[in-house]
Amino acid sequence: MSSSAPTLAAPAAPAGAPLTKKALTADHPTWCPGCGDFAVLAAFYRVLEKLNYPHEKIVTFAGIGCSSRFPYFVNTHGGHYIHGRALPFAAGISLGSDDLHVFVFGGDGDGFSIGGNHLVHTARKNVNLTYVIMDNSVYGLTKKQTSPTSPIGFKTKTDPTGAFDQPINPMRALLNSGATFVARSHATQVNHMIDMMLRAAKHDGFSVVEILSECVEFYEGAFDAANPRKGGAWKLVDEKKHDGTPEDAARHDPSDELGAMKLALEAWPGSFGVFYENNQRPTKNKLEAGLIARTREKTKGAADLDLLKASFARLR
Amino acid sequence: MVRHPLSVTPFMVSPNHPESGPAAARAGNPQSLSDVVIRLAGNSQDGIQSIGGFLSRLAGRSDQEVMTYMTIPSTISGGPSIFQVRMGNGDILSAGDRADMLVAFYQHSYDAHVGSLRPGGVLIYDTDHVKPAADDHRFTQVPIPITSATVEAVGGTSKDKGKNMFVLGLLARIFDLDVEKLTALVKERFGGKNEDVVRNAMLAFDSGYAWPQNNLRDLFYRFEAVERTGPAGRPQVTMDGNMALTYGLLAGGVRHGAGYPITPWSSIMEQLRTELPKYGGLFVQCEDEIASISTALGFSYTGHLAVTGSAGPGLSLKMEALSWAVMAEMPLIVVNVQRGGPSTGMPTNVEQSDLMQAIYGSHGDTPRVVLAPKNVEDCFYVALEATRIAREYSTPVLILTDQGLSSRIEAFDEPDLGSLMVEPKPDLSDRGADYQPYPLGRITHHAPPGTRIGSGKYPIVTGLEHDELGHPTGSPKLHQQMTAKRREKIKQLARSLPAPEQTGDSSGEVLLVTWGSNWGPGREALTRIRRAGVRSGHLHLRHLHPLPTGLGEIFSRYHKIVVAELNDEGLYGFGQLAMMLRAALANPNIVSVTKTDGLTFKVSEIVAGVARHIESTALDATLGAAPQSVLSRS
Numbered sequence: 001m002s003s004s005a006p007t008l009a010a011p012a013a014p015a016g017a018p019l020t021k022k023a024l025t026a027d028h029p030t031w032c033p034g035c036g037d038f039a040v041l042a043a044f045y046r047v048l049e050k051l052n053y054p055h056e057k058i059v060t061f062a063g064i065g066c067s068s069r070f071p072y073f074v075n076t077h078g079g080h081y082i083h084g085r086a087l088p089f090a091a092g093i094s095l096g097s098d099d100l101h102v103f104v105f106g107g108d109g110d111g112f113s114i115g116g117n118h119l120v121h122t123a124r125k126n127v128n129l130t131y132v133i134m135d136n137s138v139y140g141l142t143k144k145q146t147s148p149t150s151p152i153g154f155k156t157k158t159d160p161t162g163a164f165d166q167p168i169n170p171m172r173a174l175l176n177s178g179a180t181f182v183a184r185s186h187a188t189q190v191n192h193m194i195d196m197m198l199r200a201a202k203h204d205g206f207s208v209v210e211i212l213s214e215c216v217e218f219y220e221g222a223f224d225a226a227n228p229r230k231g232g233a234w235k236l237v238d239e240k241k242h243d244g245t246p247e248d249a250a251r252h253d254p255s256d257e258l259g260a261m262k263l264a265l266e267a268w269p270g271s272f273g274v275f276y277e278n279n280q281r282p283t284k285n286k287l288e289a290g291l292i293a294r295t296r297e298k299t300k301g302a303a304d305l306d307l308l309k310a311s312f313a314r315l316r
Numbered sequence: 317m318v319r320h321p322l323s324v325t326p327f328m329v330s331p332n333h334p335e336s337g338p339a340a341a342r343a344g345n346p347q348s349l350s351d352v353v354i355r356l357a358g359n360s361q362d363g364i365q366s367i368g369g370f371l372s373r374l375a376g377r378s379d380q381e382v383m384t385y386m387t388i389p390s391t392i393s394g395g396p397s398i399f400q401v402r403m404g405n406g407d408i409l410s411a412g413d414r415a416d417m418l419v420a421f422y423q424h425s426y427d428a429h430v431g432s433l434r435p436g437g438v439l440i441y442d443t444d445h446v447k448p449a450a451d452d453h454r455f456t457q458v459p460i461p462i463t464s465a466t467v468e469a470v471g472g473t474s475k476d477k478g479k480n481m482f483v484l485g486l487l488a489r490i491f492d493l494d495v496e497k498l499t500a501l502v503k504e505r506f507g508g509k510n511e512d513v514v515r516n517a518m519l520a521f522d523s524g525y526a527w528p529q530n531n532l533r534d535l536f537y538r539f540e541a542v543e544r545t546g547p548a549g550r551p552q553v554t555m556d557g558n559m560a561l562t563y564g565l566l567a568g569g570v571r572h573g574a575g576y577p578i579t580p581w582s583s584i585m586e587q588l589r590t591e592l593p594k595y596g597g598l599f600v601q602c603e604d605e606i607a608s609i610s611t612a613l614g615f616s617y618t619g620h621l622a623v624t625g626s627a628g629p630g631l632s633l634k635m636e637a638l639s640w641a642v643m644a645e646m647p648l649i650v651v652n653v654q655r656g657g658p659s660t661g662m663p664t665n666v667e668q669s670d671l672m673q674a675i676y677g678s679h680g681d682t683p684r685v686v687l688a689p690k691n692v693e694d695c696f697y698v699a700l701e702a703t704r705i706a707r708e709y710s711t712p713v714l715i716l717t718d719q720g721l722s723s724r725i726e727a728f729d730e731p732d733l734g735s736l737m738v739e740p741k742p743d744l745s746d747r748g749a750d751y752q753p754y755p756l757g758r759i760t761h762h763a764p765p766g767t768r769i770g771s772g773k774y775p776i777v778t779g780l781e782h783d784e785l786g787h788p789t790g791s792p793k794l795h796q797q798m799t800a801k802r803r804e805k806i807k808q809l810a811r812s813l814p815a816p817e818q819t820g821d822s823s824g825e826v827l828l829v830t831w832g833s834n835w836g837p838g839r840e841a842l843t844r845i846r847r848a849g850v851r852s853g854h855l856h857l858r859h860l861h862p863l864p865t866g867l868g869e870i871f872s873r874y875h876k877i878v879v880a881e882l883n884d885e886g887l888y889g890f891g892q893l894a895m896m897l898r899a900a901l902a903n904p905n906i907v908s909v910t911k912t913d914g915l916t917f918k919v920s921e922i923v924a925g926v927a928r929h930i931e932s933t934a935l936d937a938t939l940g941a942a943p944q945s946v947l948s949r950s
Binding site: 023026027055056057058059071072075076077078079080081082085088089090091092093094095096097099100117118120121288291292294295296299302304305307308309311312315316 | 373376377551552553554555559563566567572574591593594595596597598600602603604606607608610611612613614615616617618619620622636637640644730731733734737739742763764765766767768769772773774775776777778779780787788
């Protein structure tokens with residue numbers, strides 16, 4: 001439980017005023033010092049500043065886990081739900097009110113283990129929202145149990161001799177499920193995170209950014225292999241520029257699903273950037289709106305009371 | 317007109333039982349009757365449900381009361397199936413203990429259901445498939461080659477399709493039904509299909525209707541004419557319980573929902589999926605039960621009160637999210653169409669064994685509202701009330717209906733939609749600087765996302781214990797205060813509830829208590845019990861949690877409180893409602909009548925159950941030397 005007092009919020013900014021980090025800051029984060037999630041939060045403030053949406057139209061939502069505390073630290077409409085089920089709830093938010101900007105935060109346990117089913121179906125339905133997964137490859141809140149992305153051999157309290165179940169490959173799982181925006185980033189690369197989250201937010205559809213975010217308490221050094229400051233290799237996806245140059249032909253086109261899958265299958269630690277973006281497939285939001293429009297065309301937009309009266313008249 | 321109970325009124329005159337009534341009615345001089353129970357037994361693909369549907373809707377259009385009872389096999393297609401329709405012009409409260417007429421399509425139909433036909437009743441059977449016991453003289457036997465007569469009438473390659481329409485014609489002739497209205501209904505029903513379908517249906521119908529009179533053993537009846545007492549100017553509508561519930565939700569302004577298919581809830585979600593887009597709303601079919609309640613909660617969070625629903629096992633899956641809804645104080649409608657449990661149990665049978673689950677089946681202290689409709693009409697009104705309570709008290713409300721109500725067709729007065737319908741829109745008006753999502757001492761009313769908050773501090777809805785702003789707290793004091801806040805609003809609702817429906821003697825030996833679909837059989841049972849000379853009353857509960865106030869005082873006026881419900885007596889000898897009433901009121905006179913055969917209560921079962929309890933006490937003297945025989949006569 002958090003014991004920190006809520007910070008004093010600034011009075012409501014007048015409508016149209018730029019959104020500032022000050023206005024977006026809420027409770028002080030409860031994460032351990034050194035946690036990768038701090039950087040994700042800092043980057044997210046920057047993303048919201050850049051997007052400058054109307055403050056009241058932003059929703060941050062989460063399930064359960066260390067990273068799922070996120071909404072308490074962002075001063076927007078928000079919610080903290082049950083373990084693994086943030087996505088279907090957020091789908092209700094997105095479909096229930098199409099002018100909101102919905103951001104869901106969670107970890108690898110929430111997203112790939114207990115909520116795995118929901119990830120698959122929110123992806124295939126292409127519900128318009130952005131999902132940021134802070135993957136630390138360990139259960140941190142419950143103090144070091146094996147997670148669905150823990151590598152084979154990682155010693156935890158539930159696998160004291162080393163994990164041996166095949167871990168989930170998040171990028172591959174997301175592509176398989178039909179997510180229309182799939183990107184990967186690293187919590188030590190703030191500018192890259194901002195770029196990925198910005199593009200995800202602007203994508204019309206289900207957009208996911210997986211961010212490798214180190215748990216310094218229970219899995220120190222988990223992602224050093226991709227951290228140049230720790231001797232690792234930071235390899236960016238070489239995205240196609242469409243500049244007609246010969247070298248551009250070899251670059252990755254994010255609309256190329258097969259190419260995205262090749263990136264997903266690279267050996268650890270792999271590449272970072274936008275693996276896949278599909279702007280062709282309509283969102284569930286649009287499809288449902290279309291169904292409503294077609295149906296109301298048939299009923300000539302009749303008033304609710306008249307519709308119900310007509311239904312009863314048929315049952316006389 | 318005083319209506320007599322089934323057992324003493326000879327609706328049908330049987331030549332085998334001349335003592336059951338005056339001499340057999342002659343053709344052209346039909347016997348008058350006030351109500352009749354017809355059981356149709358065949359296979360599910362024979363369309364006997366549609367005979368029942370036509371009869372029900374006809375009765376509705378003729379201002380007659382009607383109630384049906386249907387069993388559908390849980391197999392994917394085919395298998396034995398029955399439809400029982402009771403129609404008449406009095407108050408029809410139950411589908412009838414025993415049938416006055418049985419139409420048996422097959423030998424297995426005859427074998428399984430001849431026992432449900434009362435002695436003196438009429439047995440119509442298809443001679444192409446059924447050989448009844450030759451020496452059985454209990455019934456008036458009417459042999460008719462239903463299959464071959466239908467094939468002959470329709471001709472072509474239709475085989476025996478249309479047997480149901482043949483039987484409908486036959487019944488129309490026997491009961492002097494309004495053929496013009498019936499024909500109109502048939503044409504409406506098949507109108508969407510090609511003309512051949514309507515033509516074949518009418519050929520079969522006409523053939524049944526014209527079946528030679530002398531082969532019907534002079535079985536002709538006419539329902540007594542009766543003045544309609546319903547509200548002037550509003551006709552009757554005929555539908556099943558799930559449909560009435562769906563329309564109640566629509567009238568209550570529910571425009572969003574999410575669900576996962578499960579019998580017998582599915583038809584509600586199917587109707588909502590079709591209906592809601594007309595109203596600019598939507599219903600989402602989710603990947604599972606948990607996603608369904610979660611998506612519905614997401615809708616509610618945006619200010620659109622939403623519905624989710626299921627049957628027993630699915631409700632169990634929703635329980636964690638339901639606890640969140642209580643903690644976060646999020647309004648929500650959860651429909652639970654109860655079926656036989658536990659586990660997959662008896663998915664197409666009726667039971668009332670989810671009461672405890674509905675009230676208590678979550679982790680933590682989770683006070684919430686549970687309502688149960690008493691009949692098909694009430695499904696509409698309970699759904700409407702649920703929407704009002706959910707919004708007013710910002711709470712999840714569970715509607716406990718059951719398999720019996722879900723598919724039963726009844727006719728009832730069309731609701732006054734103009735005065736009942738509500739169309740609330742999300743309240744996105746600016747909130748003041750003092751806005752708090754969880755104020756102590758006041759009922760929560762959330763500010764949906766999209767609402768500007770004057771203080772600039774945006775609210776969090778949360779499952780963690782929280783302070784008044786929705787921020788997490790570990791404060792023992794706040795946990796206690798917030799727990800009380802969530803409890804007190806439900807107690808506040810209890811104080812606003814109307815007194816429960818009570819009939820019969822206001823004090824006496826027995827108070828019969830029922831809930832849910834037992835209302836009708838309970839009411840009829842009371843009539844019989846009182847006729848036997850026992851001072852008794854009947855109390856029916858629609859509000860199961862919170863209970864209405866004042867029950868303790870009412871109960872104190874009776875020697876025994878007999879709670880009749882369709883669940884098991886459990887380890888301690890009490891059904892689920894009885895257990896709860898005993899705990900709430902500490903009244904040792906509360907006893908139980910329970911059963912778990914998957915069928916609705918017969919009136920006689922309730923009467924016998926009450927008799928057992930009276931017999932076991934000093935009240936025997938009141939009933940005379942043989943209380944059993946007095947009551948069991950009915």
